[in-house]
Amino acid sequence: MIILALNAGSSSLKFAVCCTDSNTFPMEGIIEKIGTPDIFGVLKNNGEKLLLTLGGKDHQAAIQVVLATLFHELKQSGQSIEAIGHRVVHGADIFHSATLIDDSVIASIAQLSPLAPLHNPPTLEVIKAAIALYPSLPQVAIFDTAFHQSMPEKAFRYAVPDAWFENHKVRKYGFHGTSHSYVSAEAIRRFNLCPDTSNIVVAHLGNGASATAVRGGKSVDTTMGISPLDGLVMGTRSGTVDPSLHCYMKNEAGLSVEEVTDTLTKKSGMLALSETSSDMRDIWAKHDQGDSKAQMALEVYSYRLAKEVLALLAAFPSKIDALIFTGGIGENDKRVRARLLESLAWIGFEIDHELNQVGGDTKGQITKSNGPIAAVIETQEELEIALQTKALCQ
The missing domain is CATH 3.30.420.40 (ATPase, nucleotide binding domain)
Known part of the structure; x- marks a missing residue:
């Protein structure tokens, strides 16, 4: 499959077109300093660098440029994106694994934004823009918190009233799950x-x-x-x-x-x-x-x-x-x-x-x-x- 992976940070947007048959990235890049006048973006297409022309400063403008550029470049080679995966920082204990995005998932991500104010809101901008531009493609949320759902209760519980935990989900969740998952598996393999x-x-x-x-x-x-x-x-x-x-x-x-x-x-x-x-x-x-x-x-x-x-x-x-x-x-x-x-x-x-x-x-x-x-x-x-x-x- 040809999958577009999107990783929205608080002021950046990493993106990569992955050919999952070979785990290679024919195209990848990053847009940095989003939200500032110094915003800039770079696309690497089979090793060649291309500077991206950005018409706006926010994440929504950034993803529109990324998708339009990738669509054009892939069309030249007769390929197209088959699915889009989004990194989402906070999924609380609602999401235990990768999840197909629908209106209810979008609502949950928005509801959890106060727990990750630097990350969930810009990710939502990217998700909504990607759905608007590619409404027929499956879009998947990969939650940073999902990898840590295996923590035992003794590790994730805080010593607070039980009502806080039961009614307000006050507990440890953990983040950087995609990184910790990949790197730990790679360490097991290498060593x-x-x-x-x-x-x-x-x-x-x-x-x-x-x-x-x-x-x-x-x-x-x-x-x-x-x-x-x-x-x-x-x-x-x-x-x-x-x-x-x-x-x-x-x-x-x-x-x-x-x-x-x-x-x-x-x-x-x-x-x-x-x-x-x-x-x-x-x-x-x-x-x-x-x-x-x-x-x-x-x-x-x-x-x-x-x-x-x-x-x-x-x-x-x-x-x-x-x-x-x-x-x-x-x-x-x-x-x-x-x-x-x-x-x-x-x-x-x-x-x-x-x-x-x-x-x-x-x-x-x-x-x-x-x-x-x-x-x-x-x-x-x-x-x-x-x-x-x-x-x-x-």
Whole structure:
């Protein structure tokens, strides 16, 4: 099948045309800085780059350009898109697997938008625009939260009144499910781990970040909670803070709940700590120039990452088999990887600095062979979206 995988972020739209017979991408690309005057897009067609001309700034305008361009390019080769798969960040406990999109699914995604305010609304824009342009094509929602529905109750329950859980679904959900699913399965394959008993921690580190304990190919715990705000320190997101912070800032600074949440979501994290940028490359550059804020920010980031990874080990009945780095930071930032592995040396990780420098050997491994495996595996969220879409549409 020829499937279009769409991955809408808060300010970006990744897209890929996947030929699922060969798991190849004849066309793929990204539109970045959506919502700003600096919006731009690039399409790679069999290796050749094409700049996209964008007539608007929002996600709806972006998807219209993407679909029109892809339709034209595919028509030239006598091909056409047979189905469209959409990554959706929050599906709560409503959606446990890939789901064909209809009006009721759209309504549920909208209803869940307060739990993922940076992601669900732009995804809805993309879904509605795609349906309007291709009403006859099957369109499938792939939920980030679905992979984590295997978590046991002891991992996903909060210690709150039962009525909150029963009536308002207050619990941990977890995110980055398409990435954690793909990368953990790929680690099992590459390193010949037991599919039923392997213990893997996947660290998906990007502007948004989460780590997940994967036991026998299934999520058993993860760092993000009811929303993608919890857990690790991220680009503009605070990660875990004291739950009383909202009340405290209301009383002390006169801020509303919405204002505190907006700050924790869009103006915190590495941006707030470094007072420089949310981009790790910029922060490392300041760090190397001796900037104390950048140095402190990276100390906090590294410490919290090690702390959360170690906490996930409580989900395993025996030793960890592999720690996998993925995402833009996980795949490209050798110093972040080195700092974490040095913190975990006491449980057996022995970093190979030469392999870490180049992003790993042919399998991605960056540790020496006499301890647990640490490796870099490029996430393929668009491929995972396409494969799940194909499975539902066949």
